[in-house]
Amino acid sequence: MTCDFTRRGFGRMAAALAMAAVAPGRSRAASRLPLVMIDPGHGGHDPGAIAPDGTYEKTITLASGLELRRKLEATGRYRVRMTRTTDVFVTLEARVADAIAANANLFLALHCDHLPEPDMRGASVFTLSDKASDALAAGVAADENSADKFAPGHIAGVSPQVMNILASLESRATRLGSATFAHNIVQSFTGVIPLLPDPMRSANFAVLRDPSTPNTLLEMGCLTNPLDEALLKSPAHRALIAARLTDAIDHYFSGQSGWRVAG
Numbered sequence: 001m002t003c004d005f006t007r008r009g010f011g012r013m014a015a016a017l018a019m020a021a022v023a024p025g026r027s028r029a030a031s032r033l034p035l036v037m038i039d040p041g042h043g044g045h046d047p048g049a050i051a052p053d054g055t056y057e058k059t060i061t062l063a064s065g066l067e068l069r070r071k072l073e074a075t076g077r078y079r080v081r082m083t084r085t086t087d088v089f090v091t092l093e094a095r096v097a098d099a100i101a102a103n104a105n106l107f108l109a110l111h112c113d114h115l116p117e118p119d120m121r122g123a124s125v126f127t128l129s130d131k132a133s134d135a136l137a138a139g140v141a142a143d144e145n146s147a148d149k150f151a152p153g154h155i156a157g158v159s160p161q162v163m164n165i166l167a168s169l170e171s172r173a174t175r176l177g178s179a180t181f182a183h184n185i186v187q188s189f190t191g192v193i194p195l196l197p198d199p200m201r202s203a204n205f206a207v208l209r210d211p212s213t214p215n216t217l218l219e220m221g222c223l224t225n226p227l228d229e230a231l232l233k234s235p236a237h238r239a240l241i242a243a244r245l246t247d248a249i250d251h252y253f254s255g256q257s258g259w260r261v262a263g
């Protein structure tokens, strides 16, 4: 894992140097753009939640992630990376490592909820917390974190001791950035995308444990609700989600010192 990670890091550095040698001006300009890491949940032999009609969460998260990348890149204001662009399995640990290695400025995990009551519907936004905001939130985190049970040889990866160190290292700025971004998403969705009654939630998600990158996990809707399921399967609705997320990301970076994100 570590060796592979290092190799990938050197590979990227070599590629960046090669690009700089060819077009130094353009490379420098591009590197000043904020880097957004999109993390489509699940993939490969981990389907995530399964809707009553058999639709997989992993399919919706990937389609949504690709649409968001397209919209963000079309603005010309961002660099965009994804933790996966095809139907492959990626461990939660590797997703976090990818964001750290890329020096991402913002990390957004995309998921679909599955809640016990079929009439519960709407999107919600999670930030990291040792304590879940409610019992349902704790259950959602347990489900999403269980993705690594699919990994060969059990790569839950991070020991409780290391977890504690990571938690203590998490800077106040990162926590503030994550909370701000979650707020930006809820504001941008309000009145356009259905939201849970209390959409700002917190729980202990493995993919949100990077202490250096402001990050949020978005549940785009509930696959257990027929109305939400129909929306999530609709490319037009996913395009609307991507448009509102682009708006939220614009708001986030326009409020961060050091970035100028003009429309």
Ligand SMILES: [Zn+2]
Pocket: 041, 042, 048, 049, 057, 111, 112, 144
């Ligand atoms: Zn999920």
